[in-house]
Amino acid sequence: MKGFLYRAFGTLDRIAKFEKVYAHCDYPCGIYDPHTAQMAAHTVIRMIDLINETKASGTSDPEHQHNLIRATMIKEQHAEICKNEIRILWGDYFKKEHLEAYPNLNELVFNTMKLASKAKQSADVKAAEELLATVEQIAEIFWKTKGVETKRVTAFYPTKREIVYPKV
Amino acid sequence: MLPIAVFKVSDKSMEPSLKENDYLIILRTRKFRVGDTIVLVHPYKDFKIVKRVSGVSKKECFVTGDNKNVSEDSRSFGAVSLDNVIGRILFKVG
Structure with missing residues (x-):
């Protein structure tokens, strides 16, 4: 609850429109897009698929071990990219009014962090699919805040899972 | 022009010292x-910024952001x- 003085300034602001001042590290460029987070989630799924395919082959020769390690590393990196991209949207793009309009947004962001960590900790494709589903919901909210309709289509990636695109 | 603005x-990004929507x-x-x-006024962009003074001479000042890990300030634009300079903050209402 803001104090009387703040509310008084708020009233004055509505009348006088006080000039904005930026504390920002860089200029708020307005360039935000949930696509990178979705691509990262798809990559996590793809890497888990490859890990499981390699494991299913039953071979343990150095070439397979090498591929297994690389796929695991990439899975880790892209789970972290996914978290970072969502953190940027949450911290820099989404504003209080967005949270009011979409009250599940905080929970979706929280779940993204947890699911991405889960995807790092295991090769469980269900966790990665849940991560993608959560990121897709955030992507849809993002575009709604811009008044842009979205569509879910099967991505042109080997994952063959959905991806959210803006209808432009 | 009024002496107060x-x-x-x-x-x-100046949190916690300055929060979004503070006056x-x-x-x-x-x-x-x-x-x-x-x-x-930002030295080469068309908007105003708020920063902390780290050094001052007769003609120039060196400013930095409170969050120095990410701040764009005199370390990058000199x-x-x-x-x-528009003025000095007397107090904030937030």
Whole structure:
């Protein structure tokens, strides 16, 4: 609850429109897009698929071990990219009014962090699919805040899972 | 021109010292000391910024953001002419 003085300034602001001042590290460029987070989630799924395919082959020769390690590393990196991209949207793009309009947004962001960590900790494709589903919901909210309709289509990636695109 | 001006903080990156939507009441002056928080015109972009004074000479000041890991400030754009300075923050309402 803001104090009387703040509310008084708020009233004055509505009348006088006080000039904005930026504390920002860089200029708020307005360039935000949930696509990178979705691509990262798809990559996590793809890497888990490859890990499981390699494991299913039953071979343990150095070439397979090498591929297994690389796929695991990439899975880790892209789970972290996914978290970072969502953190940027949450911290820099989404504003209080967005949270009011979409009250599940905080929970979706929280779940993204947890699911991405889960995807790092295991090769469980269900966790990665849940991560993608959560990121897709955030992507849809993002575009709604811009008044842009979205569509879910099967991505042109080997994952063959959905991806959210803006209808432009 | 009034000696006092009011600005509204438009983003979060001076948190926790300045929060988004805080109102800043500033005194229009070019007299300030190291440690003061000032509002100034960005040296090469068309908007105003709020930064803390890290150094000051007769003609220029060196400003930095509170969050130095991410702040764009005099470490990147150099010392800023005092002509760019709008004023010093007297107090905030937030």
